[in-house]
Amino acid sequence: MWSEAPPVAVHAPGNPILADGRSYSTDPAPVVVGDTLWILAGRDEAAPDIDDFVMNEWQALSTKDPASGDWTHYPSIARPEAVFAWAEPGRAYAGQIVMGRDGRFYLYAPVLQKADQSKDRFAIGVAVADAPTGPWIDAHPAGPIISQTAPEPNTIQNIDPTVLIDDDGRVYIYWGTFGRLRGMELAADMVTPKGSEQTITGLDGFFEAPWLMKRKGVYYLLYAGNTVGPDCTPTLYHACIAYGAATSPLGPWTYRGVILGPVSSTTSHPGAVAFKGRWWLAYHTADAVGGGHFRRSVAIDRMAFDDRVSPPAILPVKPTRRPTPPPAPSRNIAGRATATASNVPIPVRYWIKALNDGIVRPAPLPPDMWAAEPGSASPWLEYRFDTPVTLDGARIRFWADQPAGATAGVAPPRAWRMEYWSGGWRRVRDPEGFGTGLDAFQSASFAPVTTRCVRVVLETAGAGVAVQEWEVLAPTAQPFRAAGPAAPPCDAKP
The missing domain is CATH 2.115.10.20 (Glycosyl hydrolase domain; family 43)
Structure with missing residues (x-):
């Protein structure tokens, strides 16, 4: 009682x-x-x-x-x-x-x-x-x-x-x-x-x-x-x-x-x-x-x-938080980047900033992810940095409500690849990993590239595709640095 x-x-x-x-x-x-x-x-x-x-x-x-x-x-x-x-x-x-x-x-x-x-x-x-x-x-x-x-x-x-x-x-x-x-x-x-x-x-x-x-x-x-x-x-x-x-x-x-x-x-x-x-x-x-x-x-x-x-x-209220120690150095530097996607403006159920907020939930709601609607042809996600960075890996966390190969709903992609900007979009060399499973991060590695822009291209069978988090990895752990003002497009002149 x-x-x-x-x-x-x-x-x-x-x-x-x-x-x-x-x-x-x-x-x-x-x-x-x-x-x-x-x-x-x-x-x-x-x-x-x-x-x-x-x-x-x-x-x-x-x-x-x-x-x-x-x-x-x-x-x-x-x-x-x-x-x-x-x-x-x-x-x-x-x-x-x-x-x-x-x-x-x-x-x-x-x-x-x-x-x-x-x-x-x-x-x-x-x-x-x-x-x-x-x-x-x-x-x-x-x-x-x-x-x-x-x-x-x-x-x-x-x-x-x-x-x-x-x-x-x-x-x-x-x-x-x-x-x-x-x-x-x-x-x-x-x-x-x-x-x-x-x-x-x-x-x-x-x-x-x-x-x-x-x-x-x-x-x-x-x-x-x-x-x-x-x-x-x-x-x-x-x-x-x-x-x-x-x-x-x-x-x-x-x-x-x-x-x-x-x-x-x-x-x-x-x-x-x-x-x-x-x-x-x-x-x-x-x-x-x-x-x-x-x-x-x-x-x-x-x-x-x-x-x-x-x-x-x-007056607007400024929310405050408990003091916390600074984040530990990490190979994941996605938090520094400005995110964009092939389907901007994003459907209002989803949130582009969820891609690199460092949060993955066991049972996410739509704002905890980015998604492209069914029928999207090779949708892509892009990170823009304000200065060139060196990368040699990535991790991605997919979400789905339908099995692989589905043509409706949201399903994991058939495949995904990484590209970087160097006067145009180029595929990374020596790719390994790039799995499409659910309920865990899918890891990828490739030959190091130095660039200001990187993107992931997702191949679908016709269903929508959703990503909770997309990490991009430097060769060694880097000190934490928050994102600054929105980074310029990849083809912007220095």
Whole structure:
């Protein structure tokens, strides 16, 4: 039977707060209680090779000073089935704790209803407790306060609740995902709908994860956006944190911009709060040891406003990381290069920068790779360096959902080769290796070449082809050097 786990002291000299891979945390929802900042978080428990949200419970973090790095971790404070008799175990998605006017704490939690016939069984329940860590009891035992049938029919997925108690004591809740956002007023009891659900518009690129807050008479709604383009995300699967502003709690909303670019996890989830005279933005990343898109970890950074404009603008937040030692010297120097490909512009599901980011995931999502669509004739990838380099090998990691020889879907290539630029593209000499297997790097070696540009040409049977990582190897280990400005084309004059 589930029971609360004892708290653990944690020192975090930077982000993420929980970084050693023993516990993953996600979907942060900060709340201030006296002199303490609390963060409600979900727990990611997916195995490294699982592409799904395995989330069985909520946990919490607390600190007297976020800048100190000193936190207390409460590993388990609630489970859906232990709080709501009408809920199934698991799917403990993004919730929020707020302190009511009665001094008690209210947990707004998206959970799955059991024995429900709705097309989508996600619903939002409310639990109440005398402390942020519980114990929690259902504040509305009759069932969820929001679902596809309550308080009125809807067809959206009812998750990601965010709640604001306004200065006049009125209570407002927003929720939604997949580009569909709803808002509503609640009665003073914190659970009873007051008025009808409202469809919320005006927030460009809204995808999910709304966060409602107020500062100096202005209402702000932060959210995860996924509009592909330079202002938000490089690929369809990534998310940025954008926001809108309004002069009333239910809008109308006006889009105001992006405050946090894409992080290392494809999802992003904001939670912002004023604490001891400063504003803080909590979010999650995949930066912990063993982290991934389904193994995320909470981070927190300062957030500031520009009060010279009206309404005051939220300034871009600069994400920070824990100090780490410099990378060790390596034969792989792909990280110095500018990558390009035969199919630029790349389909928006994929990401050219994944080729040389040094990350290979057991179960990658589309942004973790580059890909060419089926029917591409001998697609190629190219690295451009700002100065000539000497290479004598390469390693490549393919991804596929179809077997070799397939003419549809994504399959490993029939063959691949390396070429270098020397007044034109020339094949490397004395090639060895160049395998086409999956689930491991395929190694290649060749006679040394000195060049500023190198490319790999992929021969397909008609299916698409995908590459997670492409390493190019110098004859000896080289000190780490980050990529500089975009390198010029291969045929550019010196």
